[in-house]
Amino acid sequence: MSSLTNNELDAPPWLRVESTLMATARLIREAFDARLKPLDLNLTQASLLAYVAEFGATTQTGLAEKMGTGRAAMGTVVDGLEKRGFIARHPDPDDRRVWRIDITDDGRELAARVVGVDEVLRGELRHGIGREERQALSWVLTRLQVNLQSAINQ
Amino acid sequence: MSSLTNNELDAPPWLRVESTLMATARLIREAFDARLKPLDLNLTQASLLAYVAEFGATTQTGLAEKMGTGRAAMGTVVDGLEKRGFIARHPDPDDRRVWRIDITDDGRELAARVVGVDEVLRGELRHGIGREERQALSWVLTRLQVNLQSAINQ
DNA sequence: GCTCGATTGTATGACGTCGTACAGTATGTG
DNA sequence: CACATACTGTACGACGTCATACAATCGAGC
Numbered sequence: 001m002s003s004l005t006n007n008e009l010d011a012p013p014w015l016r017v018e019s020t021l022m023a024t025a026r027l028i029r030e031a032f033d034a035r036l037k038p039l040d041l042n043l044t045q046a047s048l049l050a051y052v053a054e055f056g057a058t059t060q061t062g063l064a065e066k067m068g069t070g071r072a073a074m075g076t077v078v079d080g081l082e083k084r085g086f087i088a089r090h091p092d093p094d095d096r097r098v099w100r101i102d103i104t105d106d107g108r109e110l111a112a113r114v115v116g117v118d119e120v121l122r123g124e125l126r127h128g129i130g131r132e133e134r135q136a137l138s139w140v141l142t143r144l145q146v147n148l149q150s151a152i153n154q
Numbered sequence: 155m156s157s158l159t160n161n162e163l164d165a166p167p168w169l170r171v172e173s174t175l176m177a178t179a180r181l182i183r184e185a186f187d188a189r190l191k192p193l194d195l196n197l198t199q200a201s202l203l204a205y206v207a208e209f210g211a212t213t214q215t216g217l218a219e220k221m222g223t224g225r226a227a228m229g230t231v232v233d234g235l236e237k238r239g240f241i242a243r244h245p246d247p248d249d250r251r252v253w254r255i256d257i258t259d260d261g262r263e264l265a266a267r268v269v270g271v272d273e274v275l276r277g278e279l280r281h282g283i284g285r286e287e288r289q290a291l292s293w294v295l296t297r298l299q300v301n302l303q304s305a306i307n308q
Numbered sequence: 309g310c311t312c313g314a315t316t317g318t319a320t321g322a323c324g325t326c327g328t329a330c331a332g333t334a335t336g337t338g
Numbered sequence: 339c340a341c342a343t344a345c346t347g348t349a350c351g352a353c354g355t356c357a358t359a360c361a362a363t364c365g366a367g368c
Contacts, residue, residue, distance in 0.1 A: 017292050018182050018276070019201075023222050024295045025179030027302040028172050034306055044354080047173075061316060068177055073355050075318060097316040097363045122172070125301045129294060137294045138171050140287050141178050147279045148181040152188055198324080215346060227325050229348060251333045251346040 031125075035117050039110060044069070046114045048077055049103070052087060053111035057100040059092075086110055185279075189271050193264060198223070200268045202231055203257070206241060207265035211254040213246075240264055 032043040041049070047067055052058060058066075064074040078101060081087045086107035089099040103111065126134070186197040195203070201221055206212060212220075218228040232255060235241045240261030243253040257265065280288070 017288060017295075018186075018279070019222075020292060020295050020299075021175065022179045022182060024299055024302070025176045026222065027299055027306070028176060031302045031305045032172075042354090059316080068180065070356060071317065072319085072357080076354080095316085095364070099317075121305060124305050125172075125298060127301050128297055129301075133290070133294050134171060136287065136290055138174060140283060140291045141171075141174050143282055144279060145174075145178055145181055147281050147283075148178070148185045151185045151275060151278050152181070196324090213346080224326060225347065226327080226349085230324080249334070249346085253347075 031121060032118075035121050036114070039113055039117070041110075041114065044077055045081055046118075048074075049081065049086060049107060049111045050114050050118070052101055052103045053108055053115075057090065057102040059098045060101060061098075063101060081107070185275060186272075189275050190268070193267060193271070195264075195268065198231055199235060200272075202228075203235065203240060203261060203265045204268050204272070206255055206257045207262055207269075211244065211256040213252045214255060215252075217255060235261070 029043055032046070036042060036046050039046070044067070048063060051063065051066065060074050060078060061071055063078075064071045067074070069077075078087065078089070078099075082089060085104055088102050088104055090102055092098045092100050183197055186200070190196060190200050193200070198221070202217060205217065205220065214228050214232060215225055217232075218225045221228070223231075232241065232243070232253075236243060239258060242256050242258055244256055246252045246254050
């Protein structure tokens with residue numbers, strides 16, 4: 001823990017801001033997973049559930065794109081949530097290749113609790129961080145993503 | 155790609171800044187992995203190599219703490235790098251439990267190339283982002299980590 | 309109507325990381 | 339010296355994600 005809070009001081013010259021960012025991302029996943037554990041969900045499942053609850057029936061590929069994961073991984077997530085009865089696969093009347101992923105009543109109830117957990121935790125994470133700082137963070141991150149994309153594409 | 159750059163606009167109300175941050179972290183890993191592929195290294199291996207090259211012989215547990223991973227995972231990384239002759243395990247004269255992980259001549263040569271790749275990529279990532287913005291980002295991230303830590307510890 | 313390329317979801321194997329348990333070793337206490 | 343506790347590295351199984359390959363299906367062009 002101490003090695004995380006002061007790693008700006010003893011960090012090596014390579015990977016400074018970047019490593020801090022990745023460590024923060026890891027902590028975000030940890031924190032959400034911890035809070036979602038009582039619901040027996042991890043962050044990926046909770047995000048999927050909340051997304052479907054909010055935006056209604058969606059294709060698996062669409063979900064994968066929105067949540068930044070692959071189609072195969074999304075399939076297994078859907079499998080697990082379907083087996084537990086929180087979402088359901090309905091055939092698409094217009095396209096027999098795809099499943100429309102829709103939420104069930106149980107799923108809707110669980111999604112409401114997910115949103116509650118999310119709001120509480122996000123409130124805690126805002127402590128000591130002003131609105132303009134949050135917006136600045138968001139802006140720099142977006143800019144960073146653009147640079148990263150062009151770096152990845154050579 | 156378009157879903158990444160404009161996800162501030164169509165992002166759901168839950169997980170806004172946080173999901174951007176995690177997506178950015180994923181892109182960072184992708185970008186470094188892509189650039190390190192010619193050296194047949196991934197980001198974890200490269201970080202370990204550069205760290206040992208810079209700070210000299212270190213304990214595996216110490217490495218794991220510094221790099222934010224578990225001891226077991228660090229063991230497998232060390233295994234791979236040792237098998238390829240870039241680092242070596244030397245017994246510690248004062249403590250027979252531990253290995254001192256040290257770099258070899260081949261490893262030092264490779265580490266220099268890693269540092270080069272890192273400097274080039276980090277330069278590209280700075281495009282359009284001022285120094286004070288970078289410092290602000292760093293500050294907010296550190297603050298976020300503090301909040302995350304207390305959230306994780308209930 | 310038929311064919312060809314593109315797309316959807318799935319199966320499979322691989323990889324990296326994690327958590328737990330364990331043996332060997334060190335350190336402190338009586 | 340004996341003992342208990344803490345720590346290091348490793349073995350093992352589990353999990354989540356990824357890349358690839360594949361069958362089924364769609365849509366466009368002839």
